[in-house]
Amino acid sequence: MRILVLGGDGYLGWPTAIHLSAAGHDVAVSDNYVRRSYDEELGASSLVPIASMDDRVAAWHEITGKKIKVYPGDLCDAPFVHSMVADYHPDTIVHFAEQRSAPYSMIDQKHAVYTQTNNVVGNLNVLYAIADVDRDIHLVKLGTMGEYGTPNIDIEEGWITINHKGRTDRVLYPKRPGSFYHLSKVHDSHNIEFACRIWGLRATDLNQGVVYGVETEATKLDPRLATRFDYDGVFGTVLNRMIVQAVLGLPLTVYGTGGQTRGLLNIVDTVECLRITCENRADKGEFRVFNQFTESMSVRQIADTIAKDYPGEATIEEIENPRVELEDHYYNAIHTALVDLGLVPTLLSETLIDSLFGIVEQNQHRIDQAAIQPTVRWRETSSELALSK
């Protein structure tokens, strides 16, 4: 299968690209490398050193003999997207190429507008390119579990059958997301569902949970194949950030009481979910939604698990929640579709945590302690980050 991975330079895009290549697919990647420039803007960087895209694909070729074609460019550039899709003519497009940090989208007006414009326009351009070039191309789009918010009813996989006043319909699951970033993904989902309806496109929306971990089978083959590890308050995901705090002997910080429950998954499951989704196409005209996570835990439970496993001393500290979110809520999200297609979950384990401690310790000299704490507050219209510029 020919698969084009958009955002192929990112935390998950790169490991997905080489996982798909290792699984025998023809893979091309595209990226505008803007994620690397966010690092410069924020004065942050990946804990694990990452190679340039040229070095990455060269290393992959050297080690496996497999070629990955690279299309450098921006999805907001419509002619670029159109010519890339026409030139590579993939069977499947995997679309990771969005600004993916909630705090980044909440820095100020400019970052909110940037996030929504970048994500919504990029995605629209991909939809138009598919509709124009070949409506049979399967779009596999990364969404987020954060689109749903924390409703008091079970979270279904994208669609829900409602009985209301004696009548019934199957409708899109109502969303109530928690940041302008999460909102951009809700906008994308609505746009994609419409494109399936009017153009008969095939699409799968993967509402992914919080990813942790940094290594996959393929990235471990060579240091040049490593993917990024973010631990800062803006791009670091909760578990990865807490591992860094433990290694530094800092308290593991939970926002508020830490009662927020979220769906989690290991990076090794992310790449498998993508392979499984690509190999099981949505039907013509189908807007299919999978909830892509393997287990639910509260932020407090994540902290407890890390603290318990860390060989040294680790304490937990509650800090004022910079976000606006419920800290005590019902949470039961269905996530059976990917398991039904063959996903074998890799649950959070001591082995995984131990290996993460090791990776962080190896790179401890690269940690910028000042970057860890949250600097973006949801209730304010302009954060310290924006003001310090």
Place this chain on the structure above:
Amino acid sequence: MRILVLGGDGYLGWPTAIHLSAAGHDVAVSDNYVRRSYDEELGASSLVPIASMDDRVAAWHEITGKKIKVYPGDLCDAPFVHSMVADYHPDTIVHFAEQRSAPYSMIDQKHAVYTQTNNVVGNLNVLYAIADVDRDIHLVKLGTMGEYGTPNIDIEEGWITINHKGRTDRVLYPKRPGSFYHLSKVHDSHNIEFACRIWGLRATDLNQGVVYGVETEATKLDPRLATRFDYDGVFGTVLNRMIVQAVLGLPLTVYGTGGQTRGLLNIVDTVECLRITCENRADKGEFRVFNQFTESMSVRQIADTIAKDYPGEATIEEIENPRVELEDHYYNAIHTALVDLGLVPTLLSETLIDSLFGIVEQNQHRIDQAAIQPTVRWRETSSELALSK
């Protein structure tokens, strides 16, 4: 009350501005006049001649002694929006200032991207300006009944209580809109609901039906106060367009079988709904939604009503539906909130239709017959309109 009307030069923005002024409120308007340039792009124009904004406000002052301040500018220009809101410091912002044609948004990729960017970014800038300047400002935002689509269950006013697997929650009503324009309004609604949650803003989302008619008490005072009347295939709403077809002796064209049912309202009710909403503020933090229409009819019923009332001969012709929409569907949309606040509906009547025939006949020499038929097709990625440029 101080009310700032965004999009105050448009079909409904202008009549609303002078209606609010006539009702004793202090009114300012803002517009970037882009609606007038769409006319140039499409080679179309208002059937009724319209004055410039300067002439409009001068006439209003001459006739009523009331002043309307004008802020010319673009909502996508964040500093402009911020300084306007800070300078005028309204109690209420009425936000009409969006690209509001479904066919226009479906012309091609460029028009889809323009519509979503323009509408979403403009609205985000308004939200940030309110959050920054004064969180007590009530945002009254124009949405559309088209956001809901045609579900098989009753359409509630923005929110719905769902019972699911033994649990209950009140959630945003699930939307399934029918164009990239309608989608932009869905995106806006989600963004506004979030702003109410994080910043405690007060907002009312008015999901308006299809408006017909051209005159209000205030616009009738002087020809310079007239608002636009669109009959073309891109910006003309269904009833107004059919009136023109009747006067020209052309068949009234329905798309497909004409079984599509839509909520309608008279322009005189639009301006009253806006007055009532402004004078009854949403609570702090409340995202309130009203369905703003007075009666539901199928497109076929609208055509039948006009044909029956037209003094000459009028025939009805089914043409291929350029849109993707159900033509035979359940439709029961609740619309009690505005009536509960005092709206007295002006239902479609022979008197109204007769007066519209008169206005069209007076301006018959200005009609461009070629502009009436649809030129934008939902299933195509690029319409005749785009290709002819």
